[in-house]
Amino acid sequence: MKKKSHKFLYIAIIIVLCIIIAGLFLQLRISTYQNDFLQIDLKVKELTKALNLPLIKEKEIRGRFFLSELQQEKTLSIPFDYPLDKLLLQIQEELSLRLVKIHQLEEKDSKDQYQILAKVGSESRTTHTLRFILKKxxxxxxxxxxxxxxxxxxxxxxxxxxxxxxxxxxxxxxxxxxxxxxxxxxxxxxxxxxxxxxxxxxxxxxxxxxxxxxxxxxxxxxxxxxxxxxxxxxxxxxxxxxxxxxxxxxxxxxxxxxxxxxxxxxxxxxxxxxxxxxxxxxxxxxxxxxxxxxxxxxxxxxxxxxxxxxxxxxxxxxxxxxxxxxxxxxxxxxxxxxxxxxxxxxxxxxxxxxxx
Missing domain, CATH: 3.20.20.370 (Glycoside hydrolase/deacetylase)
Structure with a gap:
């Protein structure tokens, strides 16, 4: 009977230790992500300031389940007279200059609008989605x-x-x-x-x-x-x-x-x-x-x-x-x-x- 109770105690201790370790790991991951996010967010703000494009909309998206993985979407307006041929290259250069990882950068030309879509972040994840939109x-x-x-x-x-x-x-x-x-x-x-x-x-x-x-x-x-x-x-x-x-x-x-x-x-x-x-x-x-x-x-x-x-x-x-x-x-x-x-x-x- 004693052996059984000791066995259950050991199992309980192991479970508690696993929970503590998982919690610490999660806290470290959240802390690392938040630190990455804040650094990249600062660089994205520098980018939008350098491009001098009006911000139309800004939205924050929380991560899945209980993870505090914050993502941000920004929509910026491209003025009609802005030179579009230079804009894509300019976005790429400004992001590279600030050592921001570009996960996706593409043009989309639809019936009503022209758009440049940029997904950026750290090496392992996307933290920001930027949409540059010109309404035709x-x-x-x-x-x-x-x-x-x-x-x-x-x-x-x-x-x-x-x-x-x-x-x-x-x-x-x-x-x-x-x-x-x-x-x-x-x-x-x-x-x-x-x-x-x-x-x-x-x-x-x-x-x-x-x-x-x-x-x-x-x-x-x-x-x-x-x-x-x-x-x-x-x-x-x-x-x-x-x-x-x-x-x-x-x-x-x-x-x-x-x-x-x-x-x-x-x-x-x-x-x-x-x-x-x-x-x-x-x-x-x-x-x-x-x-x-x-x-x-x-x-x-x-x-x-x-x-x-x-x-x-x-x-x-x-x-x-x-x-x-x-x-x-x-x-x-x-x-x-x-x-x-x-x-x-x-x-x-x-x-x-x-x-x-």
């Missing part, structure tokens, strides 16, 4: 006046210009239906370019046109017919229309019909006193308005300059709309612009992606 600006391009012809410059826009953009087709024109079908097949977005009465003299020779005297029922009928004429149309913008877009009665009737047809509306802003966009917003119609005309002058350098204005507008608002016309000079200018576009910063989108 959205630029929508709307090219007007399709429908009068096919082939030639139409093919340059629809087949050769391999970017997302939206075309507007004048209803009742000879090639309206076939051009809309070709555009849809080529992955372009289609909307109706509806003629509307401008101020001063104008040519009323259109199959469908909204005039100052057009009744609400006639407006509703015109939009229905125009939509039948242009397959795949998802929106509508005004062709001319400086008079109509400045008057509440016809615009209210038109926007009501647009909403009923489940279309969005684009105010081309052909007149400085247009109420079209503000009225559309008031009526709950999905809508946007033109910010920059790209090609008032048929000159490549001029169009490139106007595109820079688009970029400035998008930097301020996050998204913007530029309008141009079906012209070979505009097509060539856009080809050259796209070839040098930094897709890590700028996302070209359809007009439907920026409507409010």
């Amino acid at each position: 600006i959205k630029i929508a391009l709307l090219i007007d006046d399709f429908g009068y012809s096919k082939g030639g410059v139409v093919d340059v826009f629809l087949e050769d210009l391999n970017i997302p953009f939206t075309i507007s087709v004048i209803p009742g024109t000879p090639q309206a239906k076939s051009v809309a079908e070709q555009a849809h097949k080529s992955g372009k977005e289609v909307i109706i370019h509806l003629p509307m009465q401008p101020k001063g003299e104008f040519n009323p020779d259109y199959k469908w046109i909204i005039l100052d005297k057009t009744s609400e029922e006639e407006i509703k009928s015109i939009i229905k017919e125009a939509r039948k004429d242009i397959p795949y149309a998802v929106g509508l913008n005004n062709h001319m229309g400086s008079l109509i877009t400045s008057e509440e009665r016809p615009m209210r009737a038109l926007l009501k019909a647009v909403k009923e047809e489940d279309l969005f509306f684009v105010d081309s802003r052909t007149g400085a006193d247009s109420i079209a966009f503000s009225l559309a917003q008031e009526m709950g119609v999905k809508s946007t308005s033109r910010q920059v005309f790209l090609d008032n002058e048929k000159d490549i350098d001029y169009i490139k300059g106007q595109f820079q204005q688009l970029i400035s507008s998008a930097k301020e608002k996050g998204k913007t709309l530029g309008m141009g016309h079906i012209d070979i000079t505009t097509a060539q200018a856009l080809k050259e612009i796209v070839a040098s576009l930094d897709e890590r910063k700028i996302e070209l989108v359809y007009v439907s992606e920026i409507v409010n």
Whole structure:
């Protein structure tokens, strides 16, 4: 009996010693980890200060079970004008200079943002996850006046210009239906370019046109017919229309019909006193308005300059709309612009992606 009790005592002593040793080992591990973490955290703070990038978000994550293994996630914003080609190398150099182990360093280019992901820490573990994020600006391009012809410059826009953009087709024109079908097949977005009465003299020779005297029922009928004429149309913008877009009665009737047809509306802003966009917003119609005309002058350098204005507008608002016309000079200018576009910063989108 004595031997048995001694045996149990020895076992109990061994168990207690094991617990004490395990506790000491755990305490040492925690202490070592915390010391490593604090040293690396200091160096990461030095890195973010050296890069001079704004901190958006900071989050601490505790380790698994009862281990006090702290990890930290930091999200930093990359300003639009920051030179991205140098940033990855700069992060690598700054971390290496401070003897911080880089476990992962990679670029990720998604639809809405460009990101550099860095996982750093000691030799044996990751202590910090750093995300450097540049939120892309959205630029929508709307090219007007399709429908009068096919082939030639139409093919340059629809087949050769391999970017997302939206075309507007004048209803009742000879090639309206076939051009809309070709555009849809080529992955372009289609909307109706509806003629509307401008101020001063104008040519009323259109199959469908909204005039100052057009009744609400006639407006509703015109939009229905125009939509039948242009397959795949998802929106509508005004062709001319400086008079109509400045008057509440016809615009209210038109926007009501647009909403009923489940279309969005684009105010081309052909007149400085247009109420079209503000009225559309008031009526709950999905809508946007033109910010920059790209090609008032048929000159490549001029169009490139106007595109820079688009970029400035998008930097301020996050998204913007530029309008141009079906012209070979505009097509060539856009080809050259796209070839040098930094897709890590700028996302070209359809007009439907920026409507409010």
